[in-house]
Amino acid sequence: xxxxxxxxxxxxxxxxxxxxxxxxxxxxxxxxxxxxxxxxxxxxxxxxxxxxxxxxxxxxxxxxxxxxxxxxxxxxxxxxxxxxxxxxxxxxxxxxxxxxxxxxxxxxxxxxxxxxxxxxxxxxxxxxxxxxxxxxxxxxxxxxxxxxxxxxxxxxxxxxxxxxxxxxxxxxxxxxxxxxxxxxxxxxxxxxxxxxxxxxxxxxxxxxxxxxxxxxxxxxxxxxxxxxxxxxxxxxxxxxxxxxxxxxxxxxxxxxxx
Numbered sequence: 001x002x003x004x005x006x007x008x009x010x011x012x013x014x015x016x017x018x019x020x021x022x023x024x025x026x027x028x029x030x031x032x033x034x035x036x037x038x039x040x041x042x043x044x045x046x047x048x049x050x051x052x053x054x055x056x057x058x059x060x061x062x063x064x065x066x067x068x069x070x071x072x073x074x075x076x077x078x079x080x081x082x083x084x085x086x087x088x089x090x091x092x093x094x095x096x097x098x099x100x101x102x103x104x105x106x107x108x109x110x111x112x113x114x115x116x117x118x119x120x121x122x123x124x125x126x127x128x129x130x131x132x133x134x135x136x137x138x139x140x141x142x143x144x145x146x147x148x149x150x151x152x153x154x155x156x157x158x159x160x161x162x163x164x165x166x167x168x169x170x171x172x173x174x175x176x177x178x179x180x181x182x183x184x185x186x187x188x189x190x191x192x193x194x195x196x197x198x199x200x201x202x203x204x205x206x207x208x209x210x211x212x213x214x215x216x217x218x219x220x221x222x223x224x225x226x227x228x229x230x231x232x233x234x235x236x237x238x239x240x241x242x243x244x245x246x247x248x249x250x251x252x253x254x255x256x257x258x
Contacts, residue, residue, distance in 0.1 A: 009040025010121030
């Protein structure tokens with residue numbers, strides 16, 4: 001059976017419905033590889049398909065619950081949530097609480113093995129704050145809802161895989177947020193992720209924090225006192241890791257496959 005991918009609608013006052021409609025219509029081959037379950041407001045999602053695509057409402061399967069007997073693995077499905085209905089308007093607490101409920105529903109489905117994976121359309125962090133949602137973004141919400149304590153935000157492409165040490169943090173607070181233990185854990189997470197991808201090369205580079213990676217302490221000592229010890233500790237575990245490397249040259253070297 002093909003996998004079933006859940007896609008949360010994001011903030012219904014934002015660009016989520018547009019992104020979902022355009023993405024699925026632009027890649028018709030996707031439906032040959034997986035089924036898709038959109039979690040959100042039927043009226044808003046269908047309006048997105050009508051406005052931005054040629055996909056018609058009768059081509060989309062509307063369901064009230066998730067089960068093998070009602071989900072079409074060859075079509076686009078919408079898990080309609082009537083209590084989540086909201087009309088497009090300015091950012092507000094209602095749109096915030098609804099977008100969070102979409103995420104919560106998706107996580108429950110994947111933990112119950114009703115869906116294979118979750119893709120999230122954009123939320124608005126301001127609307128989450130207005131709604132009293134304590135999470136600063138998707139990453140922290142997904143981690144807590146899935147009972148995960150060791151996690152990181154990452155970006156993936158065939159050429160580059162980037163894992164972040166700090167997220168959703170003002171630049172002025174980055175230095176106080178980093179630690180040797182945290183950086184070490186991120187390095188180990190990165191290596192484990194590359195193992196899961198079955199990468200033949202698991203080379204990891206760690207960026208410096210300061211210009212020129214601190215220039216031997218002339219422009220900051222975080223590289224010497226915090227970052228390098230984490231790299232050395234991981235290296236002692238057999239991890240192929242190097243750094244700290246000035247960020248401007250690190251990405252050039254990475255793209256050049258060095």
